[in-house]
C-alpha cells in the first residue's frame with residue numbers, strides 16, 4: 001500500500017454498507033479506479049461535499065497494488081463546474097461524456113491525455129461558450145484516437161486515394177472508408193449493393209469535420225459551430241464504429257435525445 005495524491009474527476013457514487021460510498025473516478029495518475037469513502041453518508045462527514053459527481057478534486061488515496069478497491073482519505077476541490085450541473089442540457093451532455101469514460105476505458109490504465117481531455121470538455125460545457133453537441137462530438141473523436149481505435153478518415157483504406165465523392169461509404173468492419181472504384185469487402189456485386197446494416201453513407205463535409213476535430217482543439221473553431229445535421233451524421237458514424245469494435249452502445253444517448261427535445265435545440 002502507498003499513500004498517493006492525485007487529481008481526479010468524480011464520475012459516479014454508489015452506496016456501500018451503512019454509511020459509506022464507493023466512488024468511481026478518473027485519476028490523472030492511476031486511470032479509472034474505484035475507492036471507498038468511509039462514513040460519507042453521515043451528516044457529520046466533511047469529505048462528502050468534495051465527492052460530488054462531475055467535480056474535479058485533489059484526492060489523497062490509500063492505493064493498494066493488489067486490490068481493485070482503494071481507500072479515499074482526503075479531498076479538496078479544484079473545479080466544482082457549478083454551471084454545468086445547473087443547466088439540464090449541459091448536464092445531459094456531460095453525463096454522456098462520463099458514460100464514455102466509464103464504459104470505454106480499461107481500469108487502472110493511466111492516460112494523462114485522456115484525463116486532460118475530460119477536464120477540458122467539462123470546462124467547456126461549464127463555460128457554455130461552445131455548443132454542447134460540438135463539445136461532445138469533439139470529445140468522442142479525440143477519445144477514440146487516444147484509445148487507439150479511431151476510424152480511419154484520411155482516404156480509401158484499400159487504394160489510399162482521397163475521398164472526393166460527395167457521399168462516401170464507411171465500413172465499421174474495416175474501420176474506414178472504401179471508395180467506389182475499389183472492390184467492396186464481399187465477394188461479388190458492386191459497392192452500392194447489399195450495404196444494409198454493414199455500412200454507412202457519409203457526406204464529405206462530415207469526414208472533413210471529424211478529421212479537423214481529431215487534429216485541432218475545439219476552441220480554435222471559435223463560434224463557427226457546424227449545423228445539427230452534420231453533427232448528427234458525425235455522431236452516428238462514431239456510434240456505429242464504437243459499437244462494432246467494442247460492442248458498446250452508449251445508453252445515455254437516448255436520455256440526451258429526450259433532454260434536447262425537452263430543453264430545446266440550439
Ligand SMILES: [Zn+2]
Pocket residue numbers: 156157158159160161178179180181182
Ligand atoms: Zn479505393
